[in-house]
Every structure is written in structure tokens, then in C-alpha cells.
Amino acid sequence: MEMIVASAVGVLTAAGVYLVMRLRAFPVILGLALLSYAVNVFLFSAGKLTTDMPPILSPYGEASYTDPLPQALVLTAIVISFGMTAVLVMVALGSFLESDSDRINLGRSENAPMPDDDGEGDAT
Amino acid sequence: MSEGNVFLIIIALLPFAGALIPGLMIRAGRNACASFTAIPTALALTMLIVLAPGVMRGEVIQYELQWLPQLGLSASFFLDGLGLLFAGMILGVGLLITLYARFYLSGEDPMGQFYTYLLLFQGAMLGIVLSDNILLLLIFWELTSLSSFLLIGYWKHLPEGRQGARMALAVTGAGGLAMIGGMLILGNIVGSYNLTDILAAGDQIRAHEWYMPALILILLGAFTKSAQFPFHFWLPHAMAAPTPVSAYLHSATMVKAGVFLLARMWPTLAGTEAWFYIVATVGLITMVLGAVIALFKDDLKALLAFSTVSHLGLLTMLLGFGTEAAAIAATFHIINHLTFKAALFMTAGIVDHEAHTRDIKRLGGLARLMPVTTVIGTVAALSMAGIPMFNGFISKEKMLEEAAHTVWYDNPWIVPALATLGALFSVAYSLRFIFHVFGGPVRDDYPAKPHDPPFGMWAAPALLCVPVVVIGVLPHLAEPLVNVAAGAVTGVEQHAHLKLWHGLTPALYMSVIAVIGGAVLLLLHRPLDRAWIAAPRPEAKVIFDALIGAAVTLTRGVTDRLFTGQISRYLAIFVAASIALGLAAFTGGGLAPANRAPLPVDPIVWVGWLLLIGATALVVVMHRHRFRALVLIGVIGLMIASGFVFLSAPDLALTQISVETVTIMLLLIALHFLPKETPAESGPGLRLRDGAIATAAGGAVAAVAYTFMRRDVDTISDYHLANSYEGGGGTNVVNVILVDFRGYDTYGEIIVLGIAGLIIYAVMETLLNGPAARRLRAMELSQDRSRDRHPLMMVVATRVMMPIALMVGIYIFLRGHNQPGGGFVAGLVVSIALLMQYMASGFAWTQNRQRIKYHTMIGWGVLIAGLTGAGAWLAGKPFLTSAFGYVHWPPIEEFELATAMAFDLGVFLAVLGAVMLMLYSLSRLARHAGETVNLEPMDYDPVVREDKREEEA
Structure with missing residues (x-):
């Protein structure tokens, strides 16, 4: 099972990158x-991989549970990554609508040099 | 937390606190502004005087406020003799400068700014001399560089002012950087950043192998600050500042900071050969060089600037000798130099102010026109020359005395000879100051008619002349202060004997030579001056500018090459570097063998795995067809959610599914406005490179994940499991962690989510008011638009589902504390329910029925969560401590009421508001793209049709 989860993470990472x-x-x-x-x-897998042990306390005495902490962290991470995706979509949309292109790289010509602001300018 | 005499920290902080006042008080007039600047200074000075008797008795007053004890950083201050001397100088002269500047600055100068900068600078200087922690000292050190930058560049309309300020900042800032390194080394050697500890560990430091690097780095800091050769060039250029600034920075404070540091570090660093040869030699060179150049400067302030350089060299040299007697002489000369040099700068300022020129060649004969100024200037200049009956004489005598028996590389005469030469030039330029400015016939071509300034302007320099004469005649009056300060420098109690007449010592002969030689030199000034002007000499500013220019070109070259604007290239570099670093760490050893048994695999898992891998591969292959890629992303998200279900994470599964839905909707809306296909742009080489990097990254992450999963680790989760019910009152441990154990995190997260929503709203708002809006209107989007945008079936179905969906949301919310669910999921579910209405019945129709604004919802969410947390304060508990109890209302089963529920309500509202605000903002684009607004929920309403048909009939 560990192998399966690890490989899935790996494939997702590779595709993402x-x-x-x-x-x-x-x-x-x-x-x-x-x-x-x-x-x-x-992150989720940093807790133990377990089946049928949800971290819901059982009213029937002793039971074992999976690690709840990574789950709590991942839960908020999922929601936050939605927020991040939304902001990115907005930025992408904005730049596309402003420049009519959704390229992410700046061309050489757009990367204009900074205005000359060193001491020489003072003499004038 | 804090202990010691609280006056100390108040003294150090008063100028900073007071720095805000002048900017406000300038509205009440210039006098009010100056007076209110004087208040914090005077208060601090009063406190210092209160503390002074103790220090004079040899006590060391301390104050410590723990700040970051883990880093060894504490706000600790101490006041010993040296600190007292410097703090007194800084505050005393600060007060005089405040008075002087009131009259010096003209009506056009922004006086409030000036006094604010002055107080900032004063606070920074005080901090340096009072700090008992070298990290704190470094902070104040940098602050002096910054605030002196503001002061030197105060006349921002003058190019010289700006350039001088920049040069001072570059040189002293670079030195400060070096000093940080040196101080950190010292701290590491001693194991403490407390100055008191470091001063006590001198032997340990001097024997340490890192002594040399630390020494050189610290000296770089001190030499740049104190304008020692070869860094002396910034000081004359800083003369572009208003004269009060020059008088303050270059007599009492800024440049003395380097000398102060040398004195402060004297017990730790001095006494070695390296110290002697570096410090004494540099000081000697600076002293002679500065004196020689000063003689040939026609600008009064430039003359004084180089004379300052020379005197700083003298002080450095004395400290470099490393003997206690030399340290006493240095301490004494610090006092004397302060008095006469501040008075001289102010005199120069007065002359400039009245005659409108500082050029010595255009002055002369001022004695008749400005008698008061002449007296002040003459007294101070005679002291600078080292003429008996003035304080400069006695300390110079002591310097010559020390120089007379200093052997440099087995050479007994070179140091005395050069010291005498320096003194000789010093006499020459001092006499030139007197005779070429005040002496000679009255001229009739001054740019303005000179006369004595008002009392307020000459009061300060006149006051400074009092100690010049008093110490000059009765030097033993200065003994107590010199003793206590020199005692602090050397770490041993000192008993200096300051006398006017020492008998016929070698120093006296050297003095006589210097005075006579200086007078002769002045008589020969005219031909010498001509020769000096004709002689080629290196111009420091040209060299400095060339250096800076080269550095700028270099950095620009590097920057342009590195930052090409190609984000995908940055990412490739970043990922590749991360893999390399990770690999280095991974193979670095220390990996324990796997000790966790693998979990057996259920056959059904393979199905999910295949779907996931297949979909992921297809996303990569087909990513240019954006709609298809989006559908596949949905598949991946669902598989991950199923994985969470399978691996005992019901909460995650719920969240994942609902987030997935919302994300896809969001991307669908965005895709409506974006190109539907990605053009194939990257060539095979680029794709191969990216593929290789991506494969490596995936492999690395998979390996790390697998390695990690096969090893048992200590976890704090047992605590959460054990206390969830008793402490948090819930059986869903994940939810209890979110709303209780780690409630603060959650609180932060909903704020972040709310901010993300607001960002999107704001960006959209600007977008719709900019050129993008025009482009949108012109956009042709409706090639294959559906005629039936709001189908009847869908409208009806969503209407029916709405209450059900809402109920599900409420149900998930309510059970969240004990069963899978909670505010996050409920918020998402309810937003999906609302989104269905938007999709089915159209934007405008739904928006018209929307009563609560989403912004308000986010605000309430954060507010409710925050207030719930703050409620714990009322019970005397820390923020976000939850309370719960069980309630029994007769018809209903016993149920639980927890404050965590209210917190979760906040989470729910914030999530709902943020998600809806995001999607609402995006869909606003549609209206601007010329989409018609539907007022009716359905495009083809059967009822309306029926009516129409009847009407027609």
C-alpha cells in the first residue's frame, strides 16, 4: 500500500512539475x-497509512485510531490551496485580458533595463 | 524579564520617542519646534546626570530586558565611565546643536524634518554607547549609518548633498557589514553576546585562532565609521550637509563612534602586535595625511573636515599603542577635541551664514566686523593648534609624550617624527584658520556684509569655549571624568595626572618644533599652495565613483543574465536545485532501517491507482486541450477523495470532494474567457529537459514518501486522541484539533481565505475599470452558445434541491464536532448549493435574491471566530480555550453545546463568503463580455408561453 501511495505522489509531482x-x-x-x-x-501519508480506523472516538471502549494531526493539517491545506488556485486563476485571467496573451514568460524586450538612477543623474 | 535601573532604557529610547514630536510641532512655529526637540534631549541628559555620581564612584549601572533569549539577544544596556563620557557628549552637544540649528536653518528649510532626523540619529548614537549586547549595538550602529544618511542628504536639492550622503552610507554601511561578521565571531568565541562577558574574556579571544579575522572585520567597521585612511574620503564629502549636522556628526558623534568602538573593545582586542601595527599605523598615517591636506583646503568646512580626519587618526593611533597611558591620553583628547571642534564648526557655520562664503581666499579681516565670532573662533583654533593655556595643548602634549617612546619595527624615531610632523601641520592649518579668516585687512568684496550673528547663534560655540579655556588652565578639573572613562577603557582603575607644566620633556621640545614649524609653514603658504595645486594627486571621489560604477555594471550584468523574465526557467532551476539538495541530504546517511510493516493491498485499490495514474498521464499528454484536461483533473480529485475514504480520513474525503467541485467550476468559468487550446510552443529539447527534471522530481518525492511511510515516528497525536473528548468535548478528533487544539491556525487560515477572496474581488474591480473591460466587450465568445442557457429541467431541479442541499450543509455543520463534517465542509457544501442556483437560473436573477453581501459574510465569520476565542479571556483562560456543556431540552435528546461550535460557525461563514466572493467576482466578467442579463429564471418559461399562446388566440 505504501508503494502505491508513494508512486501516486511521485506521478502527481512529476506531472505537476x-x-x-x-x-x-x-x-x-x-x-x-x-x-x-x-x-x-x-502530508497526509506522514501519519500512518491505516484502513478502517478513522479518528472518530468510539463510544464502545478501546479502539485504535489513525493519526488525526496530519488530517487536520491537510484539511486546511486543501481549502487554502483552493484559495491559492483561485487567486492564480484571477491573476492569469487578468493578465490575459490586459495583454491578450497568457504567456507567463517575459520577452527580452519587455525586460527593459531599469531607469538610470546612479550618481551621474545628479549632475544635471 | 527586566531588571536593573530603568532610567537607562528610558535614556536610550527617549530620542526615538521624541523624534515624532518636531514634525508635529513645526506647525506651532520654529521656536516651538526647536524647544520641543530640546525636551527629550534635556530629559535624557537630566537622567544621565542623576545617574552620573554613581558612575563617577566607579559603579556600572545596568538594565536588562530579555528579548530573544534563545538567540542571545536581549535589550540590555549598561553605563560605565566610557558610556557616561560619550552619552554626556552626545546629549550635551545635541542640546547645543538644537539651539544653534534653530538660528542656522533658513525659513525655507523643513525644520521639523531636520529635528526628527537629528533625534533619530541621537538615539542611535546613544544606543551604541549604552548597549550591553553586541547584537543590539550592531542594530544601533546600522541606525547611525541610516540616520546620518538622512542628515547629510538633508538638503536634497543639492547634488553634493545627495552624493555625499550616498557615499557616507556606502562606506559606513559596508564597514558596518564587516563589523557584523566580526562581532558574530566574537560572540561565538565567547559563547555570549553580552558585551560585559566579551570584555571579560579578552585573553580567550586573543588566543583564539579566529582572533585575526574578527579583529580585521571589526576594525573595518571602526575605520570606515571614523574615516581612517584609506576610508577617510567620505567625511569631507559629507560636509555638504548643513553646518549643524557637520558640527554634530563630525565633532561629537558619528565619527567618534568608531573611536568609541576601539575604546570599548580595547580590553578585548588590544595588546597584541597585530592590533598595534594595524591600528597605530593606520592612525598615524591618517593623522599626518589629514593634517597635510587640511592645510591646502580653501573651504572652511573642508579644512575642518580634514582636521577632524587628522584628529581621529590621532585618537586611533593612541588607542593603537595599546598602553594604559595612551588610552588615558586618548580619552582626554576625545573630550578636548569635542569642545574645540564643535565650536569651530559652528564658527565656520556663522561665517558662512553671515558672509555667504566659506572660501578662505575670499575671506579675511573679519576680526573688525565680527568681534565676538573672532574671539570664539580664535580660542577654539588655538586649542586645535595645541597652544598652551588651551585644552588642546595638554592632550596633544600627552600624545607626543606617548609617541616619543614608541618603537615601530625597531625604529625608535619614526613615530615621534611623524607625530611631530602631524602636529606641525596641525598648527599650520589652525593658524591659517585664524589669520586668513579673521586677520588681515577688511575687504570690500564679501558676497554679503558680515556682522556678528544674534546671541542665540553664538551662544552654543561660546559655551563650548568655556571648557576649552578652563581645562586648558586648570586641567586637573577634568581628571575625575578622564579617570573614570579611561578606567572603563582599560578595565583598570586609573589615576591620571593632568598638568599644564610637565617640565622639559621630549614632548615639550616636539611641541615647540611643531609650533615654530607650523608658523613658518603658514608664512610659506602661498608658494606651497601653488605647488600643491600643480601637483598631481589621486581624487578619492573619482576612484570611489569608478568603483561604484564598476560594481553597478557587474551586478546589472549578473542580474540581467539571471533574471530574464523567463519564469519557467526559474522554476526549472529551482526544482533542479531542490532535487540536488534533497539528494545530498538523502544520501547524507543517518537513515534508520525501515521498521514499519507495510499495509496489505486491497485489490480494489489497484483500480483507483490505475485511474489516478492514467488520468494524470492523460492530463500531461492532452494538456493543450484545456477542457479535456480539466475533466481529467476532476477524475484525479475524485480518486484522491476515494483514497482518503479508504485510508480512514472521512473528513478529508468530504473536503476534497467539495473543494474539487468548486475548483472545477472556477476553472470552467475562467476557461470561458481564456483560449481553449494551448499552442504547442516548446520544442522537443525543452520538453525533454522539463520531462527529465519532472521525472527526477517525481522519483525523488516518491522515494522520500515511501521511506517516510515505512518508518515509525514519534507523534504528538496521542495527546490529541486522549484529550479530544475530555478537553475539547468532541469525538471527531480532526474537528477538535481544528477548532480547539490548533484553533489559532484555523483562525489564521480563514483570514487568509477571506483575504484571497477580497484580492480576487479587488483585482476584478480594477480589471473591469481598465483597458481589459474594453477588450472584453469586443471579445467574440459566442460561437457555439446554447440557445437554452437556463433549461427548465435544471432550474426546477436545482430549486427542489436547494433546501435539501442546505439541510445537508447544516447537518454536516452540526455533527462536525463528533462525526465527519464541520465548518469547512459545510461552508463548501452550502456554496455549492448556491452555485447551482447561479448556474441554473442565471447570474442576475440569483444575485437579485441575494440579501447578504459576501464581504460581510467573511467579516462576520472572522469576527465571530475571533470573538469566540476572545471570550475565553473573560473566563481568565488563554485565547481560544473552548468550553462545552451538555444541555437537555425535553422533547429533544440531550445534546452538547460547545464554544467550539461558535468558532466553527465563524469558519463556516468565512469559507462560504470567500468561496462565493471568488466565484461571484469571476462571473462578473461575463456581464462585461456582453452577456445579456436574464431577468427571468428560464429562457423558455412554459407558463409564460401558455399565456402568450392564449393571448394570441
Whole structure:
């Protein structure tokens, strides 16, 4: 089972990293979504992998439970990653609508040098 | 937490607290502004005087406030003799400068700013001399660099002012950086950052192998600050500042900080050969060089600047000798230099103010026109020259005395000879100051008609002349202060004997040579000056500018090469570097063998795994077809949710499913406005590279995950499991952790989520008011738009489902504390229920029926959660401590009421508000894209149709 979860995390990471390095905004967002899956599952797996032991206290005396802490952390992580995805989507949309292109890289020409602000300017 | 005399920290902080006042008081007029600047200074000075008798008796007053004890950083201050001397100088001269500046600054200068900067600087200086913690000292050290930058560049309309300020900041800032390194080394050697500890560990430090690096780094800091050769060049350029600033920075404070540091560190660092040869030599060179250059400067302030450089060199040299007698001489000269140099700067300022020029060649004959100024300037300059009956004479005598028996590399005469030479030039430029400015015939070509300034302006320098003469005639009056300060420098009690007449000592002969030689030199000034101007000499500013220019070019080159704007390249580098670092750590050893038995695999798991892997692979292959990729993402999300179900995480599964739904909706809306296909842009090489990096990253993460899962680790979860019911009152441990054990985290998280919602709203707002809105209107989106946008069946179905969905949401919310569910999931479920209405019945129709604004919802959510947490304070418990009890209302079963429930309500509202605000903002785009607004819920309403048909009939 560990192997299965680990391989799933690995494949999700690989796909996420590959998509994140694409040149357009939408694949990058997809890649980040995949990466958040991978990270969430990874964090979750930091507790023990168990079946049929949900961390819901049983009223019938002794029972064993899985580690609840990673679950709590991952729960908020899932919600926060939604918020992050939403902001990214908004930024991507905004830049697409402003510039009519959803490229994420700046061209050489757009990377204009900074205005000259050293001491020479003072003399004038 | 804190102990000791609380006056100390008040003294150190008063100037900072007072720095805000002048900016406000300037509205009440210039006099009020200056007076209120004087108040914090005077208060601090009063407290210092209260503390002074104890220090004079040899006590060391301390105050400690723990700040970050783990890092060895505490706000500890101490006041010993040296600190008292410097603090007195800083505050006393500060007060005089405040008075002087009131008259010096013209009506156009923003006086409030000036006094604010002045107080900031004063506070920083006080901090340096009072700190008992070297980390704290470093902070104040940097603050002096920053605040002096503001002061030097105060006249921002003058290019010289700006350039001088920048140069001072660059040089002293770089030195400060070096000093941080040196101080940290010292702290590491001693194992404590407390100055008192470090001062006591001198032997240990001097014997340590890191002594040399620490020494050099600290000296770099001190030398740059105190303008020692070869860093002396910034000081004259800092003269572009208003004269009060020059008088303050370059007589009493800023440049003395370096000397102070040398004195402070004297017990720890001095006494070695390295110390002697570096410090004494640099000091000697600086002293002679500064004196020589000063003679040939025509600008009064430049003359004084180089003379300051020279005198700082003298002090450095004395401290460099490493003997106790030299330390006494240095301490004594610090006092004397302060008095005459501050008075001289102020005199120069007065001359400039009245005659509108500081050029010595355009001055002369001022004695008749400005008698008062002449007296002040002459007294101070004679002291600077080292003429008997003035205080400069006695300390210079002591310096020559020390120099006379100093052997430098087996050479007994080089130090005395050079010291005499320095003194000789010193006499020459001091006499030049007197004779070429005040002496000579009255001229008729001054730029303005000079006359004595008002009393307020000459009061300060006149007051400074009093100690010049008094100490000069009755030097033993200064003995107590010199003794206690020198005692603090050397760490041994001192009994200095300051006398006017020492008998016929070598120093006296050297003095006589210096005075006569200096007078002769002045007589020969005209031909010498011509020769000096004709001679080639290196111009420090040109070299400095070239250096800075080269550094800027270099960094620009590096920056341009590294930061190309290619984000995908940055990411590739980042991922590759992370893999490499991770690999290094992974193979670094220390990995225990696997000790957790693997979990057996259920056959059904393979189905989920195959779906997940398959969908992921397909996303990568088909990512250019965006809709298809989105569908596949949904598959992946569902598989992960199933995985959570299978692996005992019902809460996660619920959250994942609902988040998945909302995310896909969001991306669908976004995709409506984005291109539907991604063009194939990256070539095979790029794809191969990215593929390789991605595979490596995936493999690495998989390996780490597997390794981790096969090992047992200690966890704090047992505590949570054991206390969930008794302490938190819930059986769903995950929910109890969220709302109780780690409630603070959750509180932060809902705030973040709320902020994300507001960001999206704000970005959309600006977007819709910008050029994007025009583009949107022109956009052609409706190639294959459905004619039936709001189908009847869907409208009806969602209406029916709405109450059910809401009930499910409430149910999930209520049971959350004991069963899977809770505020997060409930918030998401309810937002999905609302979203269904938006989708089915259309945007405008639904929005019209929406009563509560989503912003308000976020606000209430955060507020409710916060108030619940704060409620614990009323019970005297820490923030977010929960309370619960069981209630029995007759018809209903006994149920639990917990404050955690209210907190969860806050979470619910914030999540609901944030999610809805995000999707609502995005869907606003549609309206701007020319989408028609539907007022009716259905495009084809059968009832309306019926009516129409009847009407037609």
C-alpha cells in the first residue's frame, strides 16, 4: 500500500512539475493543482497509512485510531490551496485580458533595463 | 524579564520617542519646534546626570530586558565611565546643536524634518554607547549609518548633498557589514553576546585562532565609521550637509563612534602586535595625511573636515599603542577635541551664514566686523593648534609624550617624527584658520556684509569655549571624568595626572618644533599652495565613483543574465536545485532501517491507482486541450477523495470532494474567457529537459514518501486522541484539533481565505475599470452558445434541491464536532448549493435574491471566530480555550453545546463568503463580455408561453 501511495505522489509531482514549467498560464494552474494534490497526499501519508480506523472516538471502549494531526493539517491545506488556485486563476485571467496573451514568460524586450538612477543623474 | 535601573532604557529610547514630536510641532512655529526637540534631549541628559555620581564612584549601572533569549539577544544596556563620557557628549552637544540649528536653518528649510532626523540619529548614537549586547549595538550602529544618511542628504536639492550622503552610507554601511561578521565571531568565541562577558574574556579571544579575522572585520567597521585612511574620503564629502549636522556628526558623534568602538573593545582586542601595527599605523598615517591636506583646503568646512580626519587618526593611533597611558591620553583628547571642534564648526557655520562664503581666499579681516565670532573662533583654533593655556595643548602634549617612546619595527624615531610632523601641520592649518579668516585687512568684496550673528547663534560655540579655556588652565578639573572613562577603557582603575607644566620633556621640545614649524609653514603658504595645486594627486571621489560604477555594471550584468523574465526557467532551476539538495541530504546517511510493516493491498485499490495514474498521464499528454484536461483533473480529485475514504480520513474525503467541485467550476468559468487550446510552443529539447527534471522530481518525492511511510515516528497525536473528548468535548478528533487544539491556525487560515477572496474581488474591480473591460466587450465568445442557457429541467431541479442541499450543509455543520463534517465542509457544501442556483437560473436573477453581501459574510465569520476565542479571556483562560456543556431540552435528546461550535460557525461563514466572493467576482466578467442579463429564471418559461399562446388566440 505504501508503494502505491508513494508512486501516486511521485506521478502527481512529476506531472505537476512538468506542467508548471509550460509556457502558458493555464497549464501552470493545472500543474499547481496537481502539485497541491501531491503535497496534500504526501502530508497526509506522514501519519500512518491505516484502513478502517478513522479518528472518530468510539463510544464502545478501546479502539485504535489513525493519526488525526496530519488530517487536520491537510484539511486546511486543501481549502487554502483552493484559495491559492483561485487567486492564480484571477491573476492569469487578468493578465490575459490586459495583454491578450497568457504567456507567463517575459520577452527580452519587455525586460527593459531599469531607469538610470546612479550618481551621474545628479549632475544635471 | 527586566531588571536593573530603568532610567537607562528610558535614556536610550527617549530620542526615538521624541523624534515624532518636531514634525508635529513645526506647525506651532520654529521656536516651538526647536524647544520641543530640546525636551527629550534635556530629559535624557537630566537622567544621565542623576545617574552620573554613581558612575563617577566607579559603579556600572545596568538594565536588562530579555528579548530573544534563545538567540542571545536581549535589550540590555549598561553605563560605565566610557558610556557616561560619550552619552554626556552626545546629549550635551545635541542640546547645543538644537539651539544653534534653530538660528542656522533658513525659513525655507523643513525644520521639523531636520529635528526628527537629528533625534533619530541621537538615539542611535546613544544606543551604541549604552548597549550591553553586541547584537543590539550592531542594530544601533546600522541606525547611525541610516540616520546620518538622512542628515547629510538633508538638503536634497543639492547634488553634493545627495552624493555625499550616498557615499557616507556606502562606506559606513559596508564597514558596518564587516563589523557584523566580526562581532558574530566574537560572540561565538565567547559563547555570549553580552558585551560585559566579551570584555571579560579578552585573553580567550586573543588566543583564539579566529582572533585575526574578527579583529580585521571589526576594525573595518571602526575605520570606515571614523574615516581612517584609506576610508577617510567620505567625511569631507559629507560636509555638504548643513553646518549643524557637520558640527554634530563630525565633532561629537558619528565619527567618534568608531573611536568609541576601539575604546570599548580595547580590553578585548588590544595588546597584541597585530592590533598595534594595524591600528597605530593606520592612525598615524591618517593623522599626518589629514593634517597635510587640511592645510591646502580653501573651504572652511573642508579644512575642518580634514582636521577632524587628522584628529581621529590621532585618537586611533593612541588607542593603537595599546598602553594604559595612551588610552588615558586618548580619552582626554576625545573630550578636548569635542569642545574645540564643535565650536569651530559652528564658527565656520556663522561665517558662512553671515558672509555667504566659506572660501578662505575670499575671506579675511573679519576680526573688525565680527568681534565676538573672532574671539570664539580664535580660542577654539588655538586649542586645535595645541597652544598652551588651551585644552588642546595638554592632550596633544600627552600624545607626543606617548609617541616619543614608541618603537615601530625597531625604529625608535619614526613615530615621534611623524607625530611631530602631524602636529606641525596641525598648527599650520589652525593658524591659517585664524589669520586668513579673521586677520588681515577688511575687504570690500564679501558676497554679503558680515556682522556678528544674534546671541542665540553664538551662544552654543561660546559655551563650548568655556571648557576649552578652563581645562586648558586648570586641567586637573577634568581628571575625575578622564579617570573614570579611561578606567572603563582599560578595565583598570586609573589615576591620571593632568598638568599644564610637565617640565622639559621630549614632548615639550616636539611641541615647540611643531609650533615654530607650523608658523613658518603658514608664512610659506602661498608658494606651497601653488605647488600643491600643480601637483598631481589621486581624487578619492573619482576612484570611489569608478568603483561604484564598476560594481553597478557587474551586478546589472549578473542580474540581467539571471533574471530574464523567463519564469519557467526559474522554476526549472529551482526544482533542479531542490532535487540536488534533497539528494545530498538523502544520501547524507543517518537513515534508520525501515521498521514499519507495510499495509496489505486491497485489490480494489489497484483500480483507483490505475485511474489516478492514467488520468494524470492523460492530463500531461492532452494538456493543450484545456477542457479535456480539466475533466481529467476532476477524475484525479475524485480518486484522491476515494483514497482518503479508504485510508480512514472521512473528513478529508468530504473536503476534497467539495473543494474539487468548486475548483472545477472556477476553472470552467475562467476557461470561458481564456483560449481553449494551448499552442504547442516548446520544442522537443525543452520538453525533454522539463520531462527529465519532472521525472527526477517525481522519483525523488516518491522515494522520500515511501521511506517516510515505512518508518515509525514519534507523534504528538496521542495527546490529541486522549484529550479530544475530555478537553475539547468532541469525538471527531480532526474537528477538535481544528477548532480547539490548533484553533489559532484555523483562525489564521480563514483570514487568509477571506483575504484571497477580497484580492480576487479587488483585482476584478480594477480589471473591469481598465483597458481589459474594453477588450472584453469586443471579445467574440459566442460561437457555439446554447440557445437554452437556463433549461427548465435544471432550474426546477436545482430549486427542489436547494433546501435539501442546505439541510445537508447544516447537518454536516452540526455533527462536525463528533462525526465527519464541520465548518469547512459545510461552508463548501452550502456554496455549492448556491452555485447551482447561479448556474441554473442565471447570474442576475440569483444575485437579485441575494440579501447578504459576501464581504460581510467573511467579516462576520472572522469576527465571530475571533470573538469566540476572545471570550475565553473573560473566563481568565488563554485565547481560544473552548468550553462545552451538555444541555437537555425535553422533547429533544440531550445534546452538547460547545464554544467550539461558535468558532466553527465563524469558519463556516468565512469559507462560504470567500468561496462565493471568488466565484461571484469571476462571473462578473461575463456581464462585461456582453452577456445579456436574464431577468427571468428560464429562457423558455412554459407558463409564460401558455399565456402568450392564449393571448394570441
